[in-house]
Amino acid sequence: MKLLIITQIPHVVDNRRYYSYAPYIDEMNIWGQFVSQITVVAPCSKAEPTAIDKAYEHPEVKFTAVPAINLLSILSVFKVMVMLPLLLWRIAKSMNQSDHIHLRCPGNMGLLGSIVQIAFPSKPKTAKYAGNWDPMAKQPWSYRLQKWILSNTFLTRNMQVLVYGEWPGSSTNIKSFFTATYTDQEATTTITPQVIGITNLVYVGALVKGKNPLYAVQLVEALVRQGFVLQLAMYGEGPERSNLEHYIDKNDLKGSVVLYGNQNKATVQQAYQNSHFVILPSQSEGWPKALAEGMFWGCVPMGTAVSCVPTMLDQGQRGLLLELDADTDSKKMARLLKNEKKYHELQMRAMEWSRKYTTDTFAKAIQVLLSSTNDQRINDFSKALNSDEKVPIRIMQLIDSLEAGGAERMAVSYANALSKLADYSALVVTRKEGPLQDQLDAAVPYFFLRKKRSIDLKAVWRLKGFVKKNRIQVVQAHSTSFFTAVLLKCCLPALQIVWHDHYGDSEFLKQRPATVLRCTAPFFSGVITVNQKLKNWCERVLKVPYVLYLPNFTAQEKNTELKTNLLGLPGKRILCLANLRPQKDQHLLLEVANKLRYSHPEWTFHLVGKDFEDEYATTIKKKHFDLKLEKNVFLYGSKIDVAAIIQQVDIAILTSKSEGLPVALLEYAAHKKAVVVTNVGEVQAVVQNGLNGLVVPAQEVQLFYDAIVQLIENSTLRDNLGQALYDTVQDHYSEIRVMTNYLNWLKNILK
Numbered sequence: 001m002k003l004l005i006i007t008q009i010p011h012v013v014d015n016r017r018y019y020s021y022a023p024y025i026d027e028m029n030i031w032g033q034f035v036s037q038i039t040v041v042a043p044c045s046k047a048e049p050t051a052i053d054k055a056y057e058h059p060e061v062k063f064t065a066v067p068a069i070n071l072l073s074i075l076s077v078f079k080v081m082v083m084l085p086l087l088l089w090r091i092a093k094s095m096n097q098s099d100h101i102h103l104r105c106p107g108n109m110g111l112l113g114s115i116v117q118i119a120f121p122s123k124p125k126t127a128k129y130a131g132n133w134d135p136m137a138k139q140p141w142s143y144r145l146q147k148w149i150l151s152n153t154f155l156t157r158n159m160q161v162l163v164y165g166e167w168p169g170s171s172t173n174i175k176s177f178f179t180a181t182y183t184d185q186e187a188t189t190t191i192t193p194q195v196i197g198i199t200n201l202v203y204v205g206a207l208v209k210g211k212n213p214l215y216a217v218q219l220v221e222a223l224v225r226q227g228f229v230l231q232l233a234m235y236g237e238g239p240e241r242s243n244l245e246h247y248i249d250k251n252d253l254k255g256s257v258v259l260y261g262n263q264n265k266a267t268v269q270q271a272y273q274n275s276h277f278v279i280l281p282s283q284s285e286g287w288p289k290a291l292a293e294g295m296f297w298g299c300v301p302m303g304t305a306v307s308c309v310p311t312m313l314d315q316g317q318r319g320l321l322l323e324l325d326a327d328t329d330s331k332k333m334a335r336l337l338k339n340e341k342k343y344h345e346l347q348m349r350a351m352e353w354s355r356k357y358t359t360d361t362f363a364k365a366i367q368v369l370l371s372s373t374n375d376q377r378i379n380d381f382s383k384a385l386n387s388d389e390k391v392p393i394r395i396m397q398l399i400d401s402l403e404a405g406g407a408e409r410m411a412v413s414y415a416n417a418l419s420k421l422a423d424y425s426a427l428v429v430t431r432k433e434g435p436l437q438d439q440l441d442a443a444v445p446y447f448f449l450r451k452k453r454s455i456d457l458k459a460v461w462r463l464k465g466f467v468k469k470n471r472i473q474v475v476q477a478h479s480t481s482f483f484t485a486v487l488l489k490c491c492l493p494a495l496q497i498v499w500h501d502h503y504g505d506s507e508f509l510k511q512r513p514a515t516v517l518r519c520t521a522p523f524f525s526g527v528i529t530v531n532q533k534l535k536n537w538c539e540r541v542l543k544v545p546y547v548l549y550l551p552n553f554t555a556q557e558k559n560t561e562l563k564t565n566l567l568g569l570p571g572k573r574i575l576c577l578a579n580l581r582p583q584k585d586q587h588l589l590l591e592v593a594n595k596l597r598y599s600h601p602e603w604t605f606h607l608v609g610k611d612f613e614d615e616y617a618t619t620i621k622k623k624h625f626d627l628k629l630e631k632n633v634f635l636y637g638s639k640i641d642v643a644a645i646i647q648q649v650d651i652a653i654l655t656s657k658s659e660g661l662p663v664a665l666l667e668y669a670a671h672k673k674a675v676v677v678t679n680v681g682e683v684q685a686v687v688q689n690g691l692n693g694l695v696v697p698a699q700e701v702q703l704f705y706d707a708i709v710q711l712i713e714n715s716t717l718r719d720n721l722g723q724a725l726y727d728t729v730q731d732h733y734s735e736i737r738v739m740t741n742y743l744n745w746l747k748n749i750l751k
Contacts, residue, residue, distance in 0.1 A: 001100055008109040009024050012045055019049040025055065033363060033532060035099075095116060201279050203233070217248065277302055278301050392423050393473060394424035406660075407500075411427065464491045498526050503530075521544055528548050550741060588701060676704060677695055686729070687728075
């Protein structure tokens, strides 16, 4: 996906990297995790980056510089009118070349972008309104115009508008949103309630009249005059600095107020951690990050009742709402300073609330947001499925074997799905046939290549004949079959090669061998990955022009006849559907089984997956024997009747150390099974702990055991989690959703 950002925020270029205000860049770097390219339309200069500037992290950032514009004088209005045709043309051109338009409002560039986007009604769009969305707020006419356009669902088709706070009566495209600075990991840091002696306050923000920094100084002055010992640290720069310095000198406040200017994130974070209060007496706000950040680190917030601040402070239940009257507000604060118990209550409530909004939570929300903008295209495509018209693409899936593995299952699933959607869909197996051949639809042409060695020119020649005879345009090569596909392209240069990367050790990409891939990547027209980490790796290391993260999807099993009768007691079976591979970590399963046989001896584990008869498989079987688990853990090897097997179990698990998006998880969901999984790969994007399954850290035996026991002892929880997981997969990992995104992406490659 190509993301276009239109913003008024000034940028600077230094050593071919683009810098801007760090909080904005931090947010856009999170958006960048889910797109293949970022294009920015914004003002830019060659000034030096400052302490509060940061660079985009995305490997592919394109920049379209535009003049900084304002409408503050007759001359500036005249200049804008002269430049307007060029500005509108640059914005429209960038919008036409993008897949998703993101407007940053309010601002003059946001205003122009909100006007031009009207010409792109079918293009997925989002607008972030970072100001005060309160319809009763007094704002400049340009802000009011932007709010009117963004609220008009006719003018903003296919757009979601992100605003701060809940505003009753808003149009259907308005979505309450948030922003974040710190991670889930940082949220685990314990904050010790501070004993009030010398009271430290912190102000973080621009020194401008709208932020009202002088009032913060005056409030501290009023409290100091009452005998309280306070220290106000102020971080930020702006035109009000000279007035503040004059006021501090005149009123002898140098011992109570210190101006630190602009500082980096680490310095400001330390200031929050050393402070009792964070104060922001703004006249207008969107989402006041300074308050949220201070609350995160244990500061009691003090803010004015504007925008969403009353909601953040729960109407004064987790902070002080300022009335901007020094006498009234100083009395409020004096009462709190004398009541340490009340202070600690506010502190803990504020911290608990703020720590719900982490960058990890924000990233998941952005991922959902970007995917949901495709809903209309999916609906349009769904209508096409009801007609006889097919997509004019002739495509072939290439896979090395048809053993029962995840990559092999997806190769078959793609071939079957595309047979209903494309003009031609075939499957070619290079080395070894297997049980998954039975899952192939009769409408899918099948060819077994009988490849004998890594470079088998006879096999390549046979494959060339098959491709030419059937006029195949695209070869989708799964996993290691990419090498055969590249040899084929040497014979047929016009052929398009798409590599489908199913690499399972995505948690350990630094150790991934990349030499052969780097040499063959120039032959790829595009790459599909099964998780975001693989996508980032392919973009960074292989530098392929089109990389798409596309999750695996559910497909109904063709043959559900029962062939494998599981051992153990019905109603007390736990299934692990995974080949015997190191990354699947069956060692963890055996350790858990060894604990469970003492607490719940009637429950049994059932391992279904290929035994490669290698060193790892040998260690698993030896451990199974040494722990005397013959009556508690049963190994079945590779089986074809997976659906029938899943129907016989009550709990399904995955103990992996590393994953992409395991097909087994989707199969569990299709049968509404409650799951216990590890938080690796895209598993944690599908399973939300406590909502549709139980998620534990990898390689944690006790936590995994505890989660299984929780499901064993609560059948209602099992039913509820199983249904919730089924609903999640149907909503987000269905065949139609994945195929729609896939075919739209493929059309761009063919262009």
